[in-house]
Amino acid sequence: MVDVLVFGVSAVIVLGGAVGVITMRNPVHAALCLVASFFGVAVLFVDLGAHFLAAVQVIVYTGAIVVLFLFVLMLLGVDKTEDLTVEPLGGQRIAGVLAGVGIAAALIATFVLTTRDHDVLATGTPSLAGELLTDPAEANIEVLGRAIFTDYLFAFEITSVLLVIAVVGAVVLARTPRATAEELAERAETVEVEP
Amino acid sequence: VILAALRDDPAAYLVLAAILFGVGSAGVLVRRNPLVMFMCIELQLNAVNLTFVAFSRELNDVGGQVSVFFVLVVAAAEVVIGLGIIVALLRRRPGATVDDVRMLKG
Numbered sequence A: 001m002v003d004v005l006v007f008g009v010s011a012v013i014v015l016g017g018a019v020g021v022i023t024m025r026n027p028v029h030a031a032l033c034l035v036a037s038f039f040g041v042a043v044l045f046v047d048l049g050a051h052f053l054a055a056v057q058v059i060v061y062t063g064a065i066v067v068l069f070l071f072v073l074m075l076l077g078v079d080k081t082e083d084l085t086v087e088p089l090g091g092q093r094i095a096g097v098l099a100g101v102g103i104a105a106a107l108i109a110t111f112v113l114t115t116r117d118h119d120v121l122a123t124g125t126p127s128l129a130g131e132l133l134t135d136p137a138e139a140n141i142e143v144l145g146r147a148i149f150t151d152y153l154f155a156f157e158i159t160s161v162l163l164v165i166a167v168v169g170a171v172v173l174a175r176t177p178r179a180t181a182e183e184l185a186e187r188a189e190t191v192e193v194e195p
Numbered sequence B: 001v002i003l004a005a006l007r008d009d010p011a012a013y014l015v016l017a018a019i020l021f022g023v024g025s026a027g028v029l030v031r032r033n034p035l036v037m038f039m040c041i042e043l044q045l046n047a048v049n050l051t052f053v054a055f056s057r058e059l060n061d062v063g064g065q066v067s068v069f070f071v072l073v074v075a076a077a078e079v080v081i082g083l084g085i086i087v088a089l090l091r092r093r094p095g096a097t098v099d100d101v102r103m104l105k106g
Helices: A002-023 A027-047 A051-076 A092-116 A140-149 A153-174 A181-193 B002-007 B009-030 B034-059 B063-092
Strands: none
Touching: A002 A027, A002 B009, A002 B034, A027 A051, A027 B009, A027 B034, A051 A140, A051 B034, A051 B063, A092 B009, A140 A153, A140 B063, A153 B063, B009 B034, B034 B063
């Protein structure tokens, strides 16, 4: 009963936040709705026993990513409300919503059709190695940490390379191009002429 | 049919994730502000994460949670690069929508 209640409340928060993101005219409000949606997903992670991922979800998504979004909004001053009444491309909005509904319906149909007759979801089978719920139940962090640092160690190391690439890319993108020598000379000339 | 699926425990999470993914896709297709489109992509990533964790729970396999961990890392890197591109774009043309950059030129 409590499970259903928790799921229902967080599902409403998740979907309400998601709908808020795509309907809010002010991007800052959209970012705040995104926070609500991420928090709801974190609650669902706890409900599913993924405690570490729930904490990381709050820290990384709502703590870092949304704050980055808000920083960009404040930095560029693009927090003007967008005029949503004008539809520049005829029928785009209806087509977009229909496509979204269609994608959701296709996914739901897949889940329903594959779970209707079987105990096992979709095409997967319960794992023999890498069990999530050992007996006695280990802490979620312990199981996850052991999996990452043994079976998935190579992928884990590769992500560090990815992060370095991301940092270098961000520096390159954010750099203001330095004026070349000719431009500097030109600027000096105009300053001399002016007085 | 959906209500019948919702009574089933893991299927409820999958249905919720599917709806969340649909909302995210609709947002990407409908909105024109590059920042809001980016937020909608994050929504889609979250829907996929929820699916991964639900399957991880259902199949008793820690691999799903490891996948979510890597999705988180890739999402963080993606946000850094994407916001860098958006900052560079909006600095050059304030108030640009995605339609203004459809030629992928500065």
